[in-house]
Amino acid sequence: MHSLYVDSTSGLVIGLLDENFKWIEYQDTREKKPSEVIHIEIYNLINKYKLNLREMNFFFSAGPGSYTGMRLGEGIAQVLAWDDKKVFSFLHFDAPRLAGVEKGYWVTNAFKGQVFIYNWDSQSNLAEKSLVNAAEYTIVDPALGYTLADDGKNFVGLKTTKDLIHQSSEKIFSKVFKDKMREAPYYFRTLDEEFK
Structure with missing residues (x-):
């Protein structure tokens, strides 16, 4: 089963992994405003390999990072989870x-x-x-x-x-998958502290 990885904590990284969690394609777009391109980039990647969303796993970085970027990724993760997709997430640290x-x-x-x-x-x-x-x-x-x-x-x-995830995808994603990790978004501060 293929897996999609999305990291919008700092810029935008999207990638496609094979059933052994090796990269088929890895894109670090260095995009400063992921919200403007994330949907089309995901669509293009899935369409390029003619994949079916119903037959995929989804991995997300849950932070820490920019508040807006983390909410962007988490929002997509929640929509996929509501549709009974297999969604996993882990923290950069x-x-x-x-x-x-x-x-x-x-x-x-x-x-x-x-x-x-x-x-x-x-x-x-x-x-x-x-x-x-x-x-x-x-x-x-x-x-x-x-x-x-x-x-x-x-x-x-x-x-x-980011480089470690790119270089050690098999170890990292197999562990996240095996442990069924689904970390909540991690902010540096509480929301009250962040927005006061």
Whole structure:
């Protein structure tokens, strides 16, 4: 069974996976306004391979990322779920762990002058999240670091989870599928904090 992957947390990534979760096609559009193209890009990809939506699985990134981008992807995921499609989702900061990385940290801009940091260590069961002022953040150990996307200035030298998902699709998507993961959208702050 084929699977569609959609990530609108930061730009737009869409891709088509085969039954073994290997990429048939992967598109990082670098689109700044995914809402303007997401529907046609999904349609074009499915139509290109003459696939039937009823015979597919659907994977989404549940964040963190831009509020609007996350709602865009989650809205499509909910419509598919209402139509009894198999919908799965995972968080970007979980991608390294899902790929088998035992220890590290994930960091990205959280907007409003803050940086979001997620640290994990599978051996000690450490998993902690924090928000810090961007001016106070410095890269600790680039070899252990991941970020959402290379923004060219703040997280230089860190690996991106977009690249990791592209390179380790079999490990990540098979684990998400096996565990039937369906993560809720993850915002950096509560909605009251985000919109005050």
